[in-house]
Structures are given as C-alpha cells and as structure tokens.
Amino acid sequence: MSHRQYQNVIEVLHECMEACNHCFTSCLQEDHVKDMAECIRLDRECADICASFEQALTRGTPFVKEYAQLCAKACRQCGDECAKHDHDHCQKCAEACRKCADECEKLVS
Numbered sequence: 001m002s003h004r005q006y007q008n009v010i011e012v013l014h015e016c017m018e019a020c021n022h023c024f025t026s027c028l029q030e031d032h033v034k035d036m037a038e039c040i041r042l043d044r045e046c047a048d049i050c051a052s053f054e055q056a057l058t059r060g061t062p063f064v065k066e067y068a069q070l071c072a073k074a075c076r077q078c079g080d081e082c083a084k085h086d087h088d089h090c091q092k093c094a095e096a097c098r099k100c101a102d103e104c105e106k107l108v109s
Contacts, residue, residue: 009103010058014050015100016047016099023043026087027089042081043082050100064107068107072100078097080094
C-alpha cells in the first residue's frame with residue numbers, strides 16, 4: 001500500500017510534531033517552568049508518537065489503526081493540556097494536536 005494515500009495524514013502529523021517541539025522548547029523558557037511540567041511532558045510524548053507514526057506510514061506499516069489510536073489519544077491529551085495555558089505557543093500546539101487527533105481518528109473507524 002502506497003504511503004501517498006496517507007499524504008494528508010503525514011503532513012498533519014509533521015505539523016503537529018513541529019508544534020509540539022516548538023511548544024516544548026518555549027515552555028522551558030517560561031518564567032514558571034515548573035507550572036509547565038505536564039505540558040512539557042505531553043509535548044515530548046506527542047511529538048515522538050507523531051514522528052514515529054509519520055515514519056511508519058512512509059514505510060507502509062500494517063499497523064495503521066494501532067498507531068492511529070495511540071496518536072489520537074496522545075494528541076487529545078496534549079491538546080487538552082496545552083489549551084489550559086494562555087501562551088501563544090501552547091494555543092497553537094493545542095490547535096495542531098486537535099487537528100492531528102481528528103485525522104488519526106478517521107483512520108481508526
């Protein structure tokens with residue numbers, strides 16, 4: 001199965017990974033970094049899971065649904081946490097995570 005059929009998902013995964021990585025590094029520079037601990041942790045988890053799923057799709061993985069379920073869950077949790085913070089980077093990350101979760105959930109059904 002060609003990875004081209006998943007091109008839109010691959011792009012959304014990449015955008016989410018980038019948003020999470022940016023949020024992660026930006027959170028580390030906030031004045032009250034301890035208050036951002038859960039956001040930072042989930043940013044890392046989400047970025048890694050999105051990157052892994054992106055790579056798996058380009059290899060033609062047979063585990064699309066399993067990856068998609070995990071990725072959707074990670075993106076939802078990260079997006080919910082980021083949405084709690086007023087920082088621009090957190091809000092942009094929350095938006096990217098929600099978009100990615102939506103795309104991943106389409107692959108599960």
